[in-house]
Amino acid sequence: MGLLWHVLPYILLWHPLIDELQSTLCGVQQNVALAYYYCDYADKRSLTCAGLFSCIAQQLLRQKVELSESLMDMLDAIFPDETASASLGEIDTLLAAVINEFESVIVFIDGTDELPENDRNTTFQNLRKAVEVTASPIKLFVSGRADISYLFPISDKLAVVKVNIRKDTITSDINSYLRHSISELIRSGDLVIGNPSLEEDIFSALSAGAQGMFLWAKFQLDELCQLETDAAITKALRNLPRDLEETFDRLLQRVLGDERRELVKRMFNWIICARRPLHMDELREAIAFTVDDEYWDAAKIPNDLKRLVRVCGNLVIVDEETEKVQLAHHTVEQYLLHSHTSKLAYFHTTKQEANREIGEVCAAYLCFSDFETQVTRHNMITPNMVALQQVFNTQGVIPYSSAGVRHVAAVASVIIAPRKTGQHITSNIDFARHISKNRHPTEFHGKYCLLPYTKEHWLSHVESFTKETRQTTAGRLFRQLLFQKQFPFPHRPWDGFSLGESLLKCAIMGWAIAAGHLPILHELLAADGGAAFEYVARASHKFWKPLLNLGGKVTLVKIPERTTSCCWSLNNMTSENDCLEWLYVQILAAAQGGNFQVIQLVLDYGFTNSPWTASHIGAHSPLIASNVRAHLQLEASIHKQFDIVSLLSNSSHKIWASYERDGTYFTAVDAAMDCAEIELVSTLLEDGCPSSYRTSMRLLKEGEFTTAVLTERKTIVKAVLHGLLLSGTSRDPKNAQLDTFLDDAVFATL
Incomplete structure (x- = not known):
């Protein structure tokens, strides 16, 4: 409950x-x-x-x-x-x-x-x-x-x-905030008034204009603190902005000068799209460079970021303790991402466009000539591993929330395992791998502050690159980072891959498929005539060969569900078979995540007539592709990606995949029925997907079978009757004599 x-x-x-x-x-x-x-x-x-x-x-x-x-x-x-x-x-x-x-x-x-x-x-x-x-x-x-x-x-x-x-229920809270803030600002000297009665005028005007918006009230107080005379304050109170958008408009109108406007715009883009809050020193470098820069140039870096922050009129704030920079409120981000037709349109953008520009800067930054000559690797490990071990065993470290998909349960299990037996067990985590290496005291002093961010997050930003980007400087740099550049530090998730160059593109493809990274897949497709996509056919052949009689025609393929799991990762594979098994699981993950563009690329180019496909699969390639399509459709249905299920149904190869469960089978129809997607259930049954006994009973009880009979939808009636005759047994759902009987039953029913 x-x-x-x-x-x-x-x-x-x-x-x-x-x-x-x-x-x-x-x-x-x-x-x-x-x-x-x-x-x-x-x-x-x-x-x-x-x-x-x-x-x-x-x-x-x-x-x-x-x-x-x-x-x-x-x-x-x-x-x-x-x-x-x-x-x-x-x-x-x-x-x-x-x-x-x-x-x-x-x-x-x-x-x-x-x-x-x-x-x-x-x-x-x-x-x-x-x-x-x-x-x-x-x-x-x-x-x-x-x-x-x-x-x-x-x-x-x-x-x-x-x-x-409601707004009116928090009016008293806003009034209390205004009373206290006005009094404190006057007391501290931040708000200077000559006539004491002006304090009440300020309160009355802001209370009337706030309309439930604390942030609006705060911005007006900040503005009043900039004024020097009672007359200016009175004039401002008579001309208060109506809402937050007008407030933001007025603040940005004060950003003057081409260089300053460009730096402020870049700052907005980075703050909006950065994968984590940026430190002031990181942001200074981030807004300094463009895709055309080839080396780190101190002369281009703003001398004082706080001056740019002040120019923005408190739309951007700096945390005094951490010196992390962020927008004052999420409404500022909404405002900047909102289309604008006035002269302030210069500052407005879309996430796609802002992320693409940041991706260009990240690619250029990592390709700086500095990193080919100045960065050196050191093997000195931060000391006091014992103290770190103590922190882990006493729960002193709680990984940050969203970094956790990779490590959450792993870290938790390491911490909790000793308690299960009541004994102290030394963790087998190689902490040295996760601890920053000591650097030469002068190596990075005051330089390359953005490097840690770019090498960790550049791939997420270049994800906004389009096919047109391939022909630009950014596209060239992107290809160098993918396939050519080697640094003393890792900058790609597959840098730890150890099975050699022959399988490296298989590893890159698997990562890109799982991450839904279309620009990488497009680069693999363009390189060597798309030879890397051959691994899709090889991985699919490895998975399906034990399950399928390639010489027969089977419309429902049963898959032991355990075969869809995989214990391999990029860093622990030991053979080509491990790599192919891992790749196929990544293809399934694309369906589970609902990434149809990735699925379409895999199906369109993964089974072309490559030399390997011709010699190992030959004429069976379309059949293997149809089984993969059916498997992807099944996984998409289980993970409620019903748009993908519908798109994958549009195929001339009517093969359906099922998982064996409790002696019977589970198909995309059953997954759709469990989520009450009745229209999709009907579509799948019309296309020929078999119905299980359980789903047929539900269709019968909920009146859908009666509807199908009355509307003479013969395929659905036959499928439901077929499922009912299975009666929960493991009887093969495709049987010639049973089909003949059902055809007669449907004719009699209608």
Whole structure:
């Protein structure tokens, strides 16, 4: 049973409640756990569904003194080593299992309106699923400006309580804020007035104009503090902007000078698209260079970033402690990404365009001639490994939420494993691999501050490159970084690949397919006549050869579900077979993630008549391709990627894949039926996908069979009757005598 509290709009009001619950209801003795998550617009790593669920799963794992054998086995299967990565589906399964380890679980999710729409929908679909499949009760507290209660339809397993905080209900809070802030600003000398009565005029004007917007009130106070006379303050109060957009317009109108405007625009782009908040020194270098720069030039770097920040009129802020730079509020980002027709259109952009420009800078930066001559590798390891081991064993380190898909459960299992036996077990993690190497004292002093960011995140930014980019300077640099450049530091995920040059492009392709990285796939397609795509056919042949009689014609292929898992990663493969097995699993991951463009490239170019395909598969290549298409469709349906299921149905090769479950089979029809996608169920049945006994019974009970009879949809009627005759047994769904009988039955029924 689940209970959802949904609060509109979100306010940071959870902290007292969380503290109270942790001190009263939660704990080892009560076996009640609490987890919380904040979607921070300033840190894009926190705005992913995978990061959210990883963080919650990790928090819950850390609250268990002892784990069950089944959960430990699941952790071992998902994370066979510290380099393993988990899919969203695996994280969902892990989270459900962890929740069932407790009597009940409480989860707070704050700032849900910050999530991109696709991630928001996926997040709440998976939260609903967690409520439905877990035996332990879940209490969800969700807050945000946007109304997402429609994503949580009330059911037998979920009760919803919605609290709507209207503008007029927070007027008193804004008034209290204004009273206190005006008084403090006058006392500190930041706001200077001559006539004491002007204090009340300021309060009245801002209170009337705020209309529930704390941020609007703050910006007006900041503006008033810049004025020198009572007359100027009075004039400003009579001409206050109507809303935040007009406020932002006025601030940007003050950015004068071509150089300054260009630097401010670059700064906005970087802050919006950076994968993590940037330090001031990183941002100074980021906005200094363009795709045409060939070396690091100190003369191009702004001398004082804070001057540019001040020019923006508080649209950009710097954290005084960390010196990280971010936008003042997520509404500033929305404003900058909003199309604009005035002279301020210069500052407005799209995420795609901004990310592409950043990708160009990252590619140019990594290709600087400096890094071919000045960067040296050192083998001195940061000392005091014992202290670091102590931190891990005492839970002193909690990995950041969205970095966790790769390491969350692995780190958690390392920490918790010693408790399971009550003994101290030395971790086998090679901490030296994850600790920065000592550098020569003068090697990077004041230089190359952006290098750590670019070598870690450049691939995510060049993902916005288009086919047209290939013909530009950025495209040339991109190819050099992919295939040619070698640095003393790793800059590609496959740099640890050890199976040699002959399989390297297979590794690159597998990574690109799993990541949905179209620019890399387009480069592989253009290189050597697309020879790298031959590995798709080789991996598919390896997977299907034991399962398929290549000389026969089978319309429903049964796959043991265990064959879709893989324990290999880029860094632990030992043979070509390992690499091919891993590649096929990455192809399945593209379907699980709903990336149709990647799937289309794989199917269009993975089975062309290459020398290897001609000699090893020959005329059976179309059959192998059809089976791969069917397998991808099945995986897409299981992971609720129903648009992909529909697109993959448009094929002349009507082969269907199924997983064997409990002595019967499970197809895309069953997955669609489980999610009440009745229209898709009908489409698949019309196309010839078999129906199981369970799905046929549901169609019969819900009246869909009757509808098919009345509308004379013979293919659906036959499929439903076929499924009913199976009666839950493992009888082969395709049998000539049974088909003849069913044809007669359909004729009689209609």
